[in-house]
Amino acid sequence: MQKNIVVIEGDGIGPEVTRQAVKVLNAVAEQGGHEFNYHYCLMGACAIDKTGTPLPDETIEAALNSDAILFGAIGHPKYDNDPTAKVRPEQGLLKLRKSLQLFANIRPVTTYPSLQHLSPLKGKILEDVNFIIFRELTGGIYFGKKELNAEGTQASDECIYSREEIERIAHLAFKQAQQRRKKLTLVDKANVLETSRLWRKVVQDIAKQYPDVKVDFLFVDNAAMQIILNPKQFDVILTENMFGDIISDEASVISGSLGLLPSASIGKGSALFEPIHGSYPQATGKDIANPLGSILSAAMLLDHFGLRTEANKVREAANWTLQNGFVTKDIDPINFYFTSTIGELISDYVSGKTPGDIHRDNIELRKSTII
Ligand SMILES: NC(=O)C1=CN([C@@H]2O[C@H](COP(=O)(O)OP(=O)(O)OC[C@H]3O[C@@H](n4cnc5c(N)ncnc54)[C@H](O)[C@@H]3O)[C@@H](O)[C@H]2O)C=CC1
Numbered sequence: 001m002q003k004n005i006v007v008i009e010g011d012g013i014g015p016e017v018t019r020q021a022v023k024v025l026n027a028v029a030e031q032g033g034h035e036f037n038y039h040y041c042l043m044g045a046c047a048i049d050k051t052g053t054p055l056p057d058e059t060i061e062a063a064l065n066s067d068a069i070l071f072g073a074i075g076h077p078k079y080d081n082d083p084t085a086k087v088r089p090e091q092g093l094l095k096l097r098k099s100l101q102l103f104a105n106i107r108p109v110t111t112y113p114s115l116q117h118l119s120p121l122k123g124k125i126l127e128d129v130n131f132i133i134f135r136e137l138t139g140g141i142y143f144g145k146k147e148l149n150a151e152g153t154q155a156s157d158e159c160i161y162s163r164e165e166i167e168r169i170a171h172l173a174f175k176q177a178q179q180r181r182k183k184l185t186l187v188d189k190a191n192v193l194e195t196s197r198l199w200r201k202v203v204q205d206i207a208k209q210y211p212d213v214k215v216d217f218l219f220v221d222n223a224a225m226q227i228i229l230n231p232k233q234f235d236v237i238l239t240e241n242m243f244g245d246i247i248s249d250e251a252s253v254i255s256g257s258l259g260l261l262p263s264a265s266i267g268k269g270s271a272l273f274e275p276i277h278g279s280y281p282q283a284t285g286k287d288i289a290n291p292l293g294s295i296l297s298a299a300m301l302l303d304h305f306g307l308r309t310e311a312n313k314v315r316e317a318a319n320w321t322l323q324n325g326f327v328t329k330d331i332d333p334i335n336f337y338f339t340s341t342i343g344e345l346i347s348d349y350v351s352g353k354t355p356g357d358i359h360r361d362n363i364e365l366r367k368s369t370i371i
Pocket residue numbers: 013017072073074075076077080090093257258259260274276277278279280281282288289290291293330
C-alpha cells in the first residue's frame with residue numbers, strides 16, 4: 001500500500017511525540033512492505049514565526065490532497081499570556097478543521113489494569129472502562145462570532161448549531177453504538193441552552209432510525225461527575241464542541257494521564273489524527289512527554305487505512321510498555337523512561353522484536369531518574 005501522509009508537528013511537545021508516532025508507522029510500513037510518504041507542513045506558533053500566519057495556504061493544500069494527516073499539537077505561552085494578540089496559533093487548528101470539514105472528533109477512552117493506582121477512585125470500578133466520545137468539531141461556540149466592545153469592557157462568543165450539523169455527527173455516533181454495546185448518551189445543557197435543546201430534539205428524532213440503541217440524556221455538569229464516579233455506564237457519548245473538549249480531558253484522568261488519549265477527526269475529506277493533549281510547553285525539548293496519545297492516534301490512522309491487524313499490533317505494543325513499567329514521567333515521576341525510548345520500544349515491538357529480544361539492561365541505560 002502506498003499512502004501520502006501530511007505531518008504537522010506543531011509547537012511545544014508536538015514534534016517530539018509526533019516523531020515517535022512516525023517511528024512506529026515506519027516500522028509498520030517496513031514490516032508490511034508499505035510505502036508511507038511524509039510531507040511535513042507548518043501550523044501554529046512555529047508557522048506564525050516563519051510565515052506570519054498560523055496556517056499557511058500550502059499546509060491546507062497539502063492536507064486536502066493527502067491520504068491522512070498526523071498532527072502533534074499547537075500553542076505557545078507567548079500567545080496564551082497575551083489576550084490582546086490578534087494572530088493566534090489556535091486559529092490555525094480551527095481553520096484547518098473547518099477547511100477539511102472535520103466535523104467529528106472521535107476520542108476513545110480506556111483504562112489500563114497496570115495504571116489503576118493513578119485512577120481517581122483507585123478501585124475495582126475503574127477496570128474495563130471503554131467508551132468513545134463523539135465530539136462535534138466544526139461548530140458551536142468555538143466558531144461563533146466573537147466580539148469585544150470598543151472600551152474593552154464587554155465581550156461575547158456566539159454559539160450556533162444547525163440541525164444538519166447535529167444530524168451528521170449523530171448518525172456516525174449511532175452507527176458506532178450499534179457496533180458496540182448499543183448505548184448512546186447525549187451530553188448537553190438542555191435545561192439552559194437553546195442549542196442544547198435543538199441537540200436533544202434532533203437526537204430524539206434520529207433515534208427512531210436506530211431502535212436497537214438505548215439513548216440517555218445527561219446534563220454536562222452531571223456528566224462531568226459521572227465520568228469520574230461511574231465511567232462504566234458509558235458506551236458512546238455524543239456531545240457538542242466545547243463540552244466534548246472539556247469532558248475528554250477530564251476522562252483522561254481515569255486512564256491515568258492526558259498524555260495517553262488519542263483521537264481521529266473525520267469528515268468529508270482527508271482524516272486527521274492527533275493526541276487530545278496540547279503543546280505542554282513546560283516539557284518542550286525535555287524528552288519526557290508521554291508519546292502514547294500520539295502513537296495510539298497513529299494506530300487509529302492505520303485503522304483508517306484498513307490496516308486493522310497492524311493497528312492492533314501497535315495497541316498491543318503500547319499495552320506491553322505500560323504493563324512492563326516502561327512509562328514516562330507523567331505515569332511514574334521517579335522511575336521513568338524518555339519519550340524517545342518509549343517510541344523505540346514500541347517500534348521494535350511492532351518490528352517483531354519480541355519482549356524477550358529487548359534487553360532490559362540496555363533499556364535501563366536509557367532510563368532517567370534525574371530530571
Ligand atoms: N490540539 C491542540 O493542539 C491543543 C492545543 N492546546 C494548547 O496547548 C498549550 C498548553 O495548554 P494546556 O492547557 O497547558 O494543555 P496541555 O494539554 O498542553 O497540558 C496540560 C497538562 O497535561 C499534561 N500533559 C499534556 N500532554 C502530556 C503528555 N503528552 N505527556 C504527559 N503529560 C501531558 C501536563 O501535565 C500538562 O501540564 C496552549 O497554548 C493551548 O492553547 C491545548 C489543547 C489542545
